[in-house]
Amino acid sequence: RWPRKVFSGIQPTGSLHLGNYLGAVRKWLQMQEQNSSDSITICIVDMHSITMPHNPPMLRDNIFTMAATLLACGIDPAKCTLFVQSAVLEHSELNWILSSLTTMPRLAQLPQFKEKSRQVRDVPLGLYVYPVLQAADIMLYKATHVPVGIDQLQHIQLAQHLARNFNGRYGELFPVCTPVIEQDDGSRVLSLRDVSKKMSKSDPNPKGTINLADSPEQIKEKIKKAVTDFTSDISYDPNTRPGVSNLVNIHAHVTNSSIATVVEEAKTLDTGRYKERVADAVIEHLRPIREQIDRHMANRKELSYMLEMGADRARQVAQQTMLEVKQRLGL
Ligand code: ADP
Ligand code: NA
Numbered sequence: 001r002w003p004r005k006v007f008s009g010i011q012p013t014g015s016l017h018l019g020n021y022l023g024a025v026r027k028w029l030q031m032q033e034q035n036s037s038d039s040i041t042i043c044i045v046d047m048h049s050i051t052m053p054h055n056p057p058m059l060r061d062n063i064f065t066m067a068a069t070l071l072a073c074g075i076d077p078a079k080c081t082l083f084v085q086s087a088v089l090e091h092s093e094l095n096w097i098l099s100s101l102t103t104m105p106r107l108a109q110l111p112q113f114k115e116k117s118r119q120v121r122d123v124p125l126g127l128y129v130y131p132v133l134q135a136a137d138i139m140l141y142k143a144t145h146v147p148v149g150i151d152q153l154q155h156i157q158l159a160q161h162l163a164r165n166f167n168g169r170y171g172e173l174f175p176v177c178t179p180v181i182e183q184d185d186g187s188r189v190l191s192l193r194d195v196s197k198k199m200s201k202s203d204p205n206p207k208g209t210i211n212l213a214d215s216p217e218q219i220k221e222k223i224k225k226a227v228t229d230f231t232s233d234i235s236y237d238p239n240t241r242p243g244v245s246n247l248v249n250i251h252a253h254v255t256n257s258s259i260a261t262v263v264e265e266a267k268t269l270d271t272g273r274y275k276e277r278v279a280d281a282v283i284e285h286l287r288p289i290r291e292q293i294d295r296h297m298a299n300r301k302e303l304s305y306m307l308e309m310g311a312d313r314a315r316q317v318a319q320q321t322m323l324e325v326k327q328r329l330g331l
């Protein structure tokens with residue numbers, strides 16, 4: 001009954017990193033080639049980024065850098081809708097409406113809220129309502145498929161609950177979205193400094209994260225210092241050798257090779273030499289992306305214009321949804 005529509009949100013809390021790229025952006029690129037232009041929506045969710053303490057000039061910079069980086073990776077505004085959340089007012093409007101359709105206990109038990117609220121003394125209301133805004137992001141575009149990491153599953157379940165609840169009370173209006181959880185196909189990249197964690201923008205240790213905009217020197221240094229173990233040969237076993245396996249995994253992805261090939265070719269190398277090889281491959285793979293990032297960043301006017309066009313396109317869909325919502329609610 002519902003046409004396939006993909007929605008993805010990405011926070012401009014920091015630079016796009018290798019984990020985002022291998023785990024998410026490369027999949028968006030595949031979808032972009034398979035789908036028609038109005039069926040994939042990518043939203044830079046800046047309103048989510050203000051739920052924790054933040055620095056305004058840095059946020060504004062990060063929004064532009066995120067847009068430039070997504071374009072540099074190959075996200076094509078002619079093939080998908082790329083825009084900044086705060087430019088489309090309907091996100092806040094639907095957030096408010098949905099907030100009456102769920103309960104405080106339901107939000108309080110969400111794991112991400114529990115974890116983040118421990119990091120601040122006085123918990124902002126925005127942090128608490130965050131998953132409702134996330135549901136509004138998805139539902140405004142009547143998205144049917146939402147690619148997310150496993151850590152976001154409960155938030156998607158909340159969005160499903162809100163869609164069902166709305167439909168039940170006011171009549172069928174929203175599809176119940178399906179989370180597209182990344183499979184354990186090795187696209188999950190771990191922090192280079194703490195292999196018990198995934199590589200993340202919010203990692204307090206920036207040395208564990210390779211950003212797509214990093215210079216070759218930074219990449220070399222970060223990989224050189226990546227945690228490995230006391231065995232010097234190269235093998236792949238994520239359970240017993242997570243550090244080396246993480247490098248092998250990254251290496252395989254950026255060279256488009258299989259794990260087996262990469263391990264076989266590294267047979268004669270020790271960890272130190274192998275790290276140099278991985279660093280070279282990552283630098284080589286990211287070079288054209290970095291050049292494109294620089295090109296887009298040098299042309300902010302064009303970047304702003306492109307985002308405004310994206311917001312216009314998003315707004316048309318969002319405003320139509322809000323008309324329907326308000327009609328159903330008697331507003
Ligand atoms: P971050 O933790 O860096 O803030 P987000 O939560 O904004 O990342 O996630 C954006 C997208 O990138 C999601 O689809 C998520 O699954 C993917 N992603 C994030 N970190 C990784 C990682 N280390 N490995 C693979 N995919 C990742
Ligand atoms: Na995150």
